[in-house]
Amino acid sequence: xxxxxxxxxxxxxxxxxxxxxxxxxxxxxxxxxxxxxxxxxxxxxxxxxxxxxxxxxxxxxxxxxxxxxxxxxxxxxxxxxxxxxxxxxxxxxxxxxxxxxxxxxxxxxxxxxxxxxxxxxxxxxxxxxxxxxxxxxxxxxxxxxxxxxxxxxxxxxxxxxxxx
Numbered sequence: 001x002x003x004x005x006x007x008x009x010x011x012x013x014x015x016x017x018x019x020x021x022x023x024x025x026x027x028x029x030x031x032x033x034x035x036x037x038x039x040x041x042x043x044x045x046x047x048x049x050x051x052x053x054x055x056x057x058x059x060x061x062x063x064x065x066x067x068x069x070x071x072x073x074x075x076x077x078x079x080x081x082x083x084x085x086x087x088x089x090x091x092x093x094x095x096x097x098x099x100x101x102x103x104x105x106x107x108x109x110x111x112x113x114x115x116x117x118x119x120x121x122x123x124x125x126x127x128x129x130x131x132x133x134x135x136x137x138x139x140x141x142x143x144x145x146x147x148x149x150x151x152x153x154x155x156x157x158x159x160x161x162x163x164x
Contacts, residue, residue: 049088066111104126105121
């Protein structure tokens, strides 16, 4: 089984779906949040785009402390958002293309101020990142629905693709 090819295929699929979601991103609604505890939409989409770069970090390091200064680019519009997505996706695909299956075996950890939040194999951590993309993109779908923005299909047609 070619695990790296499967990860590349899944990352590419998630990239394509996410690109469709970002095509519908509404300019001028960056600060929208459906609830006071919800992320602002611009922060949510920036987070989604940045997750596409996590496989590079996971393959190149043994852990990441999320309490350290955030290095995510500041995004202010759809053009910058789509450029960040493209950059992060290409970096991770390139990293997965040169990786060996054995590179997926070592442990990788997520920490905050030195406290371990998660520890998995690098394969498990990359799979978790892919799950995070799905999770946060679903959140974005809720934002879109509440704003009456068409929700693109993810794993089959969306209600906006149907004639209900």
